[in-house]
Amino acid sequence: xxxxxxxxxxxxxxxxxxxxxxxxxxxxxxxxxxxxxxxxxxxxxxxxxxxxxxxxxxxxxxxxxxxxxxxxxxxxxxxxxxxxxxxxxxxxxxxxxxxxxxxxxxxxxxxxxxxxxxxxxxxxxxxxxxxxxxxxxxxxxxxxxxxxxxxxxxxxxxxxxxxxxxxxxxxxxxxxxxxxxxxxxxxxxxxxxxxxxxxxx
Amino acid sequence: xxxxxxxxxxxxxxxxxxxxxxxxxxxxxxxxxxxxxxxxxxxxxxxxxxxxxxxxxxxxxxxxxxxxxxxxxxxxxxxxxxxxxxxxxxxxxxxxxxxxxxxxxxxxxxxxxxxxxxxxxxxxxxxxxxxxxxxxxxxxxxxxxxxxxxxxxxxxxxxxxxxxxxxxxxxxxxxxxxxxxxxxxxxxxxxxxxxxxxxxx
Amino acid sequence: xxxxxxxxxxxxxxxxxxxxxxxxxxxxxxxxxxxxxxxxxxxxxxxxxxxxxxxxxxxxxxxxxxxxxxxxxxxxxxxxxxxxxxxxxxxxxxxxxxxxxxxxxxxxxxxxxxxxxxxxxxxxxxxxxxxxxxxxxxxxxxxxxxxxxxxxxxxxxxxxxxxxxxxxxxxxxxxxxxxxxxxxxxxxxxxxxxxxxxxxx
Amino acid sequence: xxxxxxxxxxxxxxxxxxxxxxxxxxxxxxxxxxxxxxxxxxxxxxxxxxxxxxxxxxxxxxxxxxxxxxxxxxxxxxxxxxxxxxxxxxxxxxxxxxxxxxxxxxxxxxxxxxxxxxxxxxxxxxxxxxxxxxxxxxxxxxxxxxxxxxxxxxxxxxxxxxxxxxxxxxxxxxxxxxxxxxxxxxxxxxxxxxxxxxxxx
Numbered sequence: 001x002x003x004x005x006x007x008x009x010x011x012x013x014x015x016x017x018x019x020x021x022x023x024x025x026x027x028x029x030x031x032x033x034x035x036x037x038x039x040x041x042x043x044x045x046x047x048x049x050x051x052x053x054x055x056x057x058x059x060x061x062x063x064x065x066x067x068x069x070x071x072x073x074x075x076x077x078x079x080x081x082x083x084x085x086x087x088x089x090x091x092x093x094x095x096x097x098x099x100x101x102x103x104x105x106x107x108x109x110x111x112x113x114x115x116x117x118x119x120x121x122x123x124x125x126x127x128x129x130x131x132x133x134x135x136x137x138x139x140x141x142x143x144x145x146x147x148x149x150x151x152x153x154x155x156x157x158x159x160x161x162x163x164x165x166x167x168x169x170x171x172x173x174x175x176x177x178x179x180x181x182x183x184x185x186x187x188x189x190x191x192x193x194x195x196x197x198x199x200x201x
Numbered sequence: 202x203x204x205x206x207x208x209x210x211x212x213x214x215x216x217x218x219x220x221x222x223x224x225x226x227x228x229x230x231x232x233x234x235x236x237x238x239x240x241x242x243x244x245x246x247x248x249x250x251x252x253x254x255x256x257x258x259x260x261x262x263x264x265x266x267x268x269x270x271x272x273x274x275x276x277x278x279x280x281x282x283x284x285x286x287x288x289x290x291x292x293x294x295x296x297x298x299x300x301x302x303x304x305x306x307x308x309x310x311x312x313x314x315x316x317x318x319x320x321x322x323x324x325x326x327x328x329x330x331x332x333x334x335x336x337x338x339x340x341x342x343x344x345x346x347x348x349x350x351x352x353x354x355x356x357x358x359x360x361x362x363x364x365x366x367x368x369x370x371x372x373x374x375x376x377x378x379x380x381x382x383x384x385x386x387x388x389x390x391x392x393x394x395x396x397x398x399x400x401x402x
Numbered sequence: 403x404x405x406x407x408x409x410x411x412x413x414x415x416x417x418x419x420x421x422x423x424x425x426x427x428x429x430x431x432x433x434x435x436x437x438x439x440x441x442x443x444x445x446x447x448x449x450x451x452x453x454x455x456x457x458x459x460x461x462x463x464x465x466x467x468x469x470x471x472x473x474x475x476x477x478x479x480x481x482x483x484x485x486x487x488x489x490x491x492x493x494x495x496x497x498x499x500x501x502x503x504x505x506x507x508x509x510x511x512x513x514x515x516x517x518x519x520x521x522x523x524x525x526x527x528x529x530x531x532x533x534x535x536x537x538x539x540x541x542x543x544x545x546x547x548x549x550x551x552x553x554x555x556x557x558x559x560x561x562x563x564x565x566x567x568x569x570x571x572x573x574x575x576x577x578x579x580x581x582x583x584x585x586x587x588x589x590x591x592x593x594x595x596x597x598x599x600x601x602x603x
Numbered sequence: 604x605x606x607x608x609x610x611x612x613x614x615x616x617x618x619x620x621x622x623x624x625x626x627x628x629x630x631x632x633x634x635x636x637x638x639x640x641x642x643x644x645x646x647x648x649x650x651x652x653x654x655x656x657x658x659x660x661x662x663x664x665x666x667x668x669x670x671x672x673x674x675x676x677x678x679x680x681x682x683x684x685x686x687x688x689x690x691x692x693x694x695x696x697x698x699x700x701x702x703x704x705x706x707x708x709x710x711x712x713x714x715x716x717x718x719x720x721x722x723x724x725x726x727x728x729x730x731x732x733x734x735x736x737x738x739x740x741x742x743x744x745x746x747x748x749x750x751x752x753x754x755x756x757x758x759x760x761x762x763x764x765x766x767x768x769x770x771x772x773x774x775x776x777x778x779x780x781x782x783x784x785x786x787x788x789x790x791x792x793x794x795x796x797x798x799x800x801x802x803x804x
Contacts, residue, residue, distance in 0.1 A: 005208055005262055007608055012216030012414075015615030019623065020220065022689050024228070027627070027696040031704035050689075054682040058675070061608055075262070076380065079255040086223050086251075093228040101232035179679065206409055206463055213417030213615075221421065225429070276463070277581065280456040287424050287452075294429040302433035407610055407664055414618030422622065426630070477664075478782065481657040488625050488653075495630040503634035 002070050006078060010060060013082045017089060018053045021046055024093035042096035048171060049092040052112065055178045056085060059119070066136040069129045077122040084115040105160035105167045112171070113153040120146065149174050203271050207279060211261060214283045218290060219254045222247055225294035243297035249372060250293040253313065256379045257286060260320070267337040270330045278323040285316035306361035306368045313372070314354040321347065350375050404472045408480060412462060415484045419491060420455045423448055426495035444498035450573060451494040454514065457580045458487060461521070468538040471531045479524040486517040507562035507569045514573070515555040522548065551576050605673050609681060613663060616685045620692060621656045624649055627696035645699030651774060652695040655715065658781045659688060662722070669739040672732045680725040687718040708763035708770045715774070716756040723749065752777050 025042050028035035060081075067074075091111045094104040123136075123146075130136050156170035226243050229236035261282075268275075292312045295305040324337075324347075331337050357371035427444050430437035462483075469476075493513045496506040525538075525548075532538050558572035628645050631638035663684075670677075694714045697707040726739075726749075733739050759773035 002262065002266060005212060008209060008611060009212045009216055009258065011608060011612045012213055012615055013220055015612055016217055016220040016619055018685075019616055019619040019689055020224065022693060023224075023623065023626075025693050027693065027700055031701040032706050036706070036710070047686075050682075050686055054679070057612065057682075058678055061605065061678075065605060072259075075259055076255070079251075079258075082219075083248075083251055086220055090223060090226050090228065097228055098232040103233050103237070107237070203463065203467060206413060209410060210413045210417055210459065213414055214421055217418055217421040221425065224425075273460070276460055277456070280452075280459075283420075284449075284452055287421055291424060291427050291429065298429055299433040304434050304438070308438070404664065404668060407614060410611060411614045411618055411660065414615055415622055418619055418622040422626065425626075474661075477661055478657070481653075481660075484621075485650075485653055488622055492625060492628050492630065499630055500634040505635050505639075509639070 045096035246297035447498035
């Protein structure tokens with residue numbers, strides 16, 4: 001019943017986060033390519049975070065699509081998730097402007113880790129009211145990505161102090177495993193057995 | 202009938218307020234932990250204001266859920282509430298950057314107080330058209346928190362000039378009494394007598 | 403049929419304009435009242451523009467409520483109105499930071515004038531498809547405020563070069579005549595003959 | 604079924620992009636006309652980009668209006684389009700602040716070109732599920748503008764290095780051919796044979 005407003009508010013917050021992030025790319029003073037080139041780490045960080053926020057929006061969208069009841073607990077669990085996502089522009093900016101220095105890269109992973117934990121808390125809050133036989137619960141049963149992601153974030157945080165490049169590769173890998181197979185699962189579902197919600201984190 | 206658009210506009214404004222607040226956390230120049238540490242008062246202020254705006258969004262959501270008619274007076278009372286909420290990023294930023302100095306802490310409380318007053322005005326504007334026997338009016342009957350909060354804000358404003366720490370503790374207390382028992386009330390309502398709207402400010 | 407999305411987009415743009423305007427109020431460096439006082443012209447400008455944007459949102463809301471068909475012409479007339487409203491934060495900031503200097507005050511009026519003209523164009527675009535017997539057309543028949551406002555803006559632009567205080571008083575007057583009688587008209591309509599849309603610019 | 608949320612999210616992002624773009628117009632330090640005049644290239648760039656984003660919002664609106672199914676592929680194709688649009692404020696700011704220097708003008712065209720390509724990808728993703736006999740597919744059959752625009756962008760990018768004025772004229776031309784004839788087509792459709800969706804990119 002109140003689901004529409006929860007979705008609208010979450011959409012608004014994610015839309016603003018994704019858009020103000022680009023404000024970190026300050027207009028350069030010079031007018032040639034040389035003035036633009038130093039911005040590449042900021043741009044690359046922006047692309048990565050844009051993909052992450054896109055994944056969260058997509059998954060949030062699917063999760064709530066399969067949700068019927070919104071409790072007070074769910075409202076707060078959702079605000080908790082949005083809190084960690086709201087820190088993404090800050091850590092993205094720091095990572096880019098530091099040219100992928102170890103500590104900014106580790107902090108980036110820490111915020112992603114907290115967002116992933118917040119997503120799991122939100123999912124569990126919803127499952128509490130939906131029950132173990134709900135569409136959402138069945139879809140979550142085979143949720144390997146939701147368990148793998150936090151592990152890879154922890155690895156990437158550790159790797160940041162040894163090799164920032166390896167850390168960045170791990171962040172890109174997590175993003176890719178979320179973007180690519182989602183499409184495959186969905187196609188399978190659409191082709192064959194069209195039961196269950198495809199993509200709950 | 203027009204309620205949807207009032208909700209959508211309020212959601213938009215609150216979503217933007219909550220998100221631009223994080224822009225006060227400027228990306229530090231250095232790349233190590235020492236560059237990050239001085240940001241803790243700004244971060245702490247952000248967390249507090251985020252919770253407050255979350256409470257307002259939640260309460261606004263519940264209040265309008267139990268509302269049937271939107272008058273011109275309600276439209277303006279709602280804009281008046283959003284006005285004071287729109288000042289939250291400014292006072293949050295000042296409080297954080299001043300490392301919790303007395304005057305910024307008092308001004309923070311003054312804006313919260315005005316927002317609480319604006320909320321009461323909005324509530325009364327709605328009750329005028331809803332009538333004394335409406336779902337909303339019955340739920341408001343036992344509204345102790347709505348009367349306690351302004352009192353605690355006044356105390357906190359006074360305390361800011363004596364002990365900013367005490368003032369901050371009072372702000373955190375008000376936030377907690379709104380976040381925690383709401384959930385309890387709701388559970389009680391869901392378990393037993395499921396009549397009335399649970400959480401009207 | 404497409405009305406919902408036009409409303410949502412307009413709400414989004416107005417919500418963002420109203421909120422980013424507050425970003426012009428920069429957090430002061432000092433921690434006492436002396437650091438805050440120089441901000442009063444910026445704050446006063448913000449209050450005035452907030453009321454104006456509230457009026458536009460209210461009127462837009464009522465006008466579209468009485469609209470049934472959205473043509474391509476209406477989409478562009480709406481974007482044209484939003485364009486002038488999007489310049490309000492800029493002229494508000496300039497007016498406030500210049501402490502109400504003549505030219506910024508005149509430019510403020512020029513943008514308000516263009517917004518009022520854009521509103522009339524939008525209204526006419528809608529009336530073209532709604533027809534002369536529509537609810538909206540009948541409500542517009544007695545539209546005195548819509549014709550008085552541009553005149554007062556022109557006066558205020560001229561007055562800016564003689565007495566900025568007079569100019570400001572005129573801007574405040576226009577805002578007041580929009581906020582106050584709207585409520586009266588609505589009450590009259592609600593009491594007696596409940597025909598026609600109350601508040602079309 | 605999920606279309607509403609996709610539209611709402613896209614509206615939110617486009618509304619924010621269009622609005623934060625105006626933040627590039629920094630409030631000048633002086634209080635007279637001389638302080639305002641140097642802003643004209645930034646203002647002109649803003650007007651051009653505002654029109655472009657208005658065109659995209661309009662076309663997006665019409666395209667989705669004629670869409671019935673939203674697949675996972677469409678969600679990502681839509682995010683891909685919004686990504687390139689999110690870079691518009693950056694390239695607009697650079698173009699304006701450089702007073703239409705060659706490289707910023709070329710980069711502006713490159714982002715517009717990528718957005719146009721992203722729009723075509725989104726259109727094809729939708730047509731995949733809609734099928735060759737859908738309303739959208741028939742409307743796209745006579746889509747000359749969608750093919751002409753990328754060509755003109757490429758010309759404008761090349762022209763930027765020879766004559767920035769010619770490049771700017773080409774950008775303005777593309778904007779005009781999208782704004783003007785759309786209205787004509789629509790009128791024709793409304794007058795005579797009211798079949799097919801009028802304006803798909």
